[in-house]
Amino acid sequence: MVKRDEWDAIVVGSGMGGLVCAAYLAVSGRRVLVLEQHDVAGGNSHVFRRRRAYEFDVGVHYLGDCGPGGLLPAIFSGLGLEGRVTYREMDRGGFDRIVLPGLTVDVPVGWEAYTKRLTEALPSQREGIERFTRICAAVGAETRSMMLSDGEPSLADLLARTPVTAEWGRRTLSELFDHCGLDPRARTVLAAQSPNYGMGPRQATVSTHAAVTDHYLRGAYYPEGGGQVLAAALVEALEAHGGELRTKSRVERILVEDGRVTGVGMTGGDVHSAPLVVSNADYSRTVLDLVGEEHFGRRVVSRTRQAKMALPLATLYIATDKELPARPNANLWWYRDDDIEAYYEQVAKETISPLPFLFASFASLKDPGTAAVCPPGHSNFQVMTLCPPGYEYWGVDKGPAAGERYRRNEGYQRRKAELTEAMLNTAEEALGPFRENIVHLETATPITHERYTLATGGTPYGLAEWGGTGSRPDTRTSIEGLHMVGTNTRHGTGITGSAAGGMALAGQLLGRGLMAEVHRGALLGDPDLLPERAEGWDPLAVSRGSGRQGARGLARIG
Template structure:
């Protein structure tokens, strides 16, 4: 063992992966006095909350296009406040009268905050469906209330409300059938399904409702971009005695005598701890990091081997040298009016017709001057769902296993065609803009896999695992090994993963941390100097001043 390994010594807990779930869990553990190590294979912490920069002028969010339920009583502010970070992240509200605009060929619906107003807006747009919509809203609102109560009360032995149990294994398509809704109404109601990446027939009512309820409680954008979230959790971790190591990939979670014992890195370094939390991709955790059947029960391995993932996404990042005269709302543009048929084409492996285009305008949502782009410019993203697997890209394997793909002709051709299709849909939604493009690039599912090591390149984790409605729980079945992230029982989106991270910490500590008072000590947090850069902070203390940090030609946060 070399000097650095000896210096590392033993830890009380090790967290593998620095997505929001892992960072929140680590935060509560370090606030409880534990010595915590967080390991991240990418250059910066944050997972899908991270940003990247181009031309020293544009900052693009990878996954934080908007967040729900960030008002004073919201779940994410509650997590932040519980860790003493309530004043470190400011959330800018989007238009409560229409934060999402759903556009179909024959109908447009501006989605407002509040279940009652949402129901009224839907009935006005689809008057012939009023009875079915009322029934749908009643069920969804009840499930949403039960989910929220469960989240705040979560801890060892917490009870699951009856209404959530009743719908926990039923799909959104079954709910639509129950309410007698038409194909057009289904498309309107499922138009925001790109927020979780699955068709109504593959989406549990609970998953859809949790997403929708978050946004109906108010849609927000974190001032300065999504990296501010990750950087705040990193500040908490390091100021309370924890350590973040970026560009540090875990090769194996060590399980000795049926108990978690630490991790081994790809360079052979071993870090030991009696508690290991995996915030890594669930299937890779089971089949690769834990060694599969060598260390885990047969049913767990079998379920991971046969699991399916939610659909992966592609995102086109666009910068214009002019402003767009648009409201501060996202646009969900569906060129057809049959959501089930649209998803069926994608699931069959076809990239010929895109199901939808989600347009998110960071420069219209972020009030921090120059955070997203220079004054007078526009920064926006176009997102759509992609088929599963590598075949649509002309490949047989992905970057998680070392496959090189970025210059493969088949991949480049498929990516270029997809980019043009996404631009076409965006122009159909908001009018022509290509003449003003000064930057455009597309992230594919392989890009997602490269940076997050997610199975299938999905940002949204598991779709099926075992029987209908079943999801992996926080406990892994191995003493000392815990799970958090998109695929775990309470995960789903940034807010869901943050809540899931808190619930993972609750399980480890044996007390419901979300129901308690503040855990962190704000007096230990570092001062933010003028020009504070969340991207630099998210590299971790040991790599904070390393070369290669992308910069902007102006202050973006502070």
């Protein structure tokens, strides 16, 4: 029997953008339903557990701008969640360590300190580095200022308030490198953290690079208790204010009649009706599959079909029964060579042997003493590298989102084993020996990522190009009542970018400048409605939604 129910708003997908938007709609009096096909909410912020001893973050490796006046704390505080998410700051003198042959640079907090550190490391490039950081700092400041402004400015006002962005924002990072006369080694150091957005200097815009860099130079942090606490707190706010999260609930179709959205149809036949649907699902899958291209104009369909995705990642999740040698509380960005533009060309051509790049994130350093991370005396860390785009490299045909069963595919298993071995070998080059102490090792490929998030290309970073360099779709669509949110929209990638996009959309729908309001201290949610957190509070259980918290199959620690 087909079940039908009615809501004020339905959010498809529970990544950070979708949850933030849903929670703000709920605290503003809307009846909101969030539907998530996975077992838990959170998208790229979710965690998984192994051996009842180790918890691994999928996508939260560090967060920027979480100190006083920070964007993410303001977003949570506006929902009444102040104090429910706390942040541990990483090393202010070097939260990212960049290692090239013969050169190590520790990235400190603040544009001035960053510029000084770079010019000391590369004195022959001083003039070019100072010009580069001056432009990027200005673009970053303008971007943040506009994010915190009330309402949407006119074009004339926008140009007047963002002159450096108007000149440089849509140009590529390589163009700025050329303008500053920087050599390959300096370019590599300056773009070393570009895997944070999955694009090389010839594809990434100055706006993207500047916004991400500015974000972290305001301070690098890690959420105490791991990434799942972010999603769990948002679910608490949503449900406390009358909203509902349903996990293991896959939307098969977004329903459209006469140019306006009417609700969603579920796998199994149930229908949920609403005059407002927000898709936090993959943009391309939303347009081409969930809605159907017949409901969009030719230009949107053409751009979507021809879009290029940011590069995906492969990740090793590693636990050892011994602590790693003493090191700073910093991520590691390790490069075999010092020509980053050549590196991205290698990835595109699938010539990544020997492995040219690794990123390492050390959860047991960032969140010491948290029981779920690992037992005392053990280590928990992740090692990542960018991968060639597309299925061919992995020996896969259509991918798991289309229903392909790939895990017993011999070509896939062979490629996965080869890359795992290459990543382990390179990680020991970078970190020293640790293999004999491994007690858990697990590899996630872009195909794994697609299986859990249904993201096109298996990338956590969304669209790289949608109709031109730096172009991305807005949250609005041509279909009345249908909006988009998440890492594919123009508001940017990462946890904070997605959360800011969710805020921007909620503000549009409510007719309020929400980001500016909450940054000034406005409180929309009612903290008194939030549930008490008993001893043993588990963010993973909360993130299943109240209807499934006690369902079987929840992995636990201890």
